[in-house]
Amino acid sequence: MPESSAKYDEDTARSTERAYLTPEITQQRMATLQALALRYGQRVLDIGVGPGLLAQDMALLVGATGKVIGIDNAAAMVGIARKRCADLPQVKVDSGEAQKLEFPQHHFDAVVCTQVLLYVTEVEQALAEMRRVLKPGGRAVIVETDWNGLVLSSNFPDLTEIMIQSWDAEVASPNLPPVLQPMLKNAGFGGISVSAIPVIVASCVRGNYAHSMIQQLSHCAVKQGRVTETEARKWKEDLYQKHRDDAFFYCINRFLFTASAF
Numbered sequence: 001m002p003e004s005s006a007k008y009d010e011d012t013a014r015s016t017e018r019a020y021l022t023p024e025i026t027q028q029r030m031a032t033l034q035a036l037a038l039r040y041g042q043r044v045l046d047i048g049v050g051p052g053l054l055a056q057d058m059a060l061l062v063g064a065t066g067k068v069i070g071i072d073n074a075a076a077m078v079g080i081a082r083k084r085c086a087d088l089p090q091v092k093v094d095s096g097e098a099q100k101l102e103f104p105q106h107h108f109d110a111v112v113c114t115q116v117l118l119y120v121t122e123v124e125q126a127l128a129e130m131r132r133v134l135k136p137g138g139r140a141v142i143v144e145t146d147w148n149g150l151v152l153s154s155n156f157p158d159l160t161e162i163m164i165q166s167w168d169a170e171v172a173s174p175n176l177p178p179v180l181q182p183m184l185k186n187a188g189f190g191g192i193s194v195s196a197i198p199v200i201v202a203s204c205v206r207g208n209y210a211h212s213m214i215q216q217l218s219h220c221a222v223k224q225g226r227v228t229e230t231e232a233r234k235w236k237e238d239l240y241q242k243h244r245d246d247a248f249f250y251c252i253n254r255f256l257f258t259a260s261a262f
């Protein structure tokens with residue numbers, strides 16, 4: 001796989017923004033903010049800033065004397081995040097790569113990286129970079145998903161399995177959570193804790209998080225030739241019908257890691 005596969009173009013960036021504005025993902029953002037425990041005047045780096053929703057929230061917490069730097073390797077995302085944070089002078093958004101941070105060492109009080117490392121091949125390098133730019137005692141918060149844990153109410157579990165395999169093949173590091181703790185230790189972090197944030201979605205409507213993921217999974221499976229268009233439609237129609245019958249169920253755990261730079 002390329003270093004950062006599944007690059008975000010304008011359309012996927014916009015649909016991610018829509019999905020990330022939903023209550024389920026907003027709740028994840030609230031948990032991330034709580035774990036960061038930012039204080040007024042602090043300097044924080046958001047790696048893979050995406051649509052800038054977290055950056056915007058963090059800016060209010062660090063205030064006018066603080067600084068939020070967001071980096072992303074997708075131009076479409078940089079554009080969306082810049083626009084969102086245009087009225088917040090303490091926010092700066094630039095192009096950048098998680099594996100090669102263009103900042104001096106010990107520069108930040110906190111570093112946050114949510115739903116980004118799955119796209120990164122050189123995860124060890126990205127963690128080493130986070131450690132390098134953090135001040136001693138600084139805090140890293142990482143949120144990642146293991147798609148093997150997807151629970152979905154489908155009449156076609158075999159197709160669901162193929163969809164998950166297709167997504168795993170699409171991204172560079174799809175199953176990080178079970179191995180992230182030792183990787184953080186090796187990168188020089190301590191005081192590591194992990195908690196799960198269940199994302200439970202009981203409806204499947206255009207624009208919501210579950211609908212968006214179902215589209216992405218089936219798109220990958222068709223593109224990779226693992227299922228036909230007809231099979232993908234059958235899988236999706238069953239899920240939409242479940243929604244109409246008030247029987248839709250989608251749950252995936254996000255894993256939130258907090259670690260300190262020693």
Ligand SMILES: C[S@@+](CC[C@H](N)C(=O)[O-])C[C@H]1O[C@@H](n2cnc3c(N)ncnc32)[C@H](O)[C@@H]1O
Nearest residue numbers: 004048049050072073074077097098114116119
């Ligand atoms: C699923 S989105 C998450 C966005 C944001 N962190 C959030 O939780 O709202 C993943 C983001 O990571 C970015 N990304 C992927 N690989 C990257 C890399 N190697 N360096 C920087 N950004 C990357 C993508 O462009 C995308 O904006």
